[in-house]
Amino acid sequence: MEMKRRKFSREFKIEAVKLVSERGVSVSQACRDLELAESVLRRWMREATVAPATAFPGNGHQRPDQAEIAALKKEVAKLKAERDILKKAAAYFAREAT
Structure with missing residues (x-):
């Protein structure tokens, strides 16, 4: 069975990070709710912290x-x-x- 790579919009990534950073949801709970691997959400959190304005540039950017x-x-x-x-x-x- 072939696994297809999922793509997430910039808005989705920002909201996922906000769940943890602003709303106090634990990383593990947010990952279960959003069906994400913890490593993915933690990487998004790191990217958003390092350069919030340019985080998640999207395809072609x-x-x-x-x-x-x-x-x-x-x-x-x-x-x-x-x-x-x-x-x-x-x-x-x-x-x-x-």
Whole structure:
């Protein structure tokens, strides 16, 4: 039997965290009520505590630090390609000069 990964909306995650943090429900009780693994809810609580404004960005949305890392990786790949082209051109012209 294949298990399908469940997806939760940002609002659901925020409300689940509020159950514990604001309404005083225990983590284990909230997990039973919401049919979640404790590790999942604890991770959501950690994310909400570390960066409340950017927690749970959703599909297709990256946190600013992740977006910057992706942009830098793209730039590194571009620069490596340019470097390799220049190396080949230098080798070609060095052969032509002799």
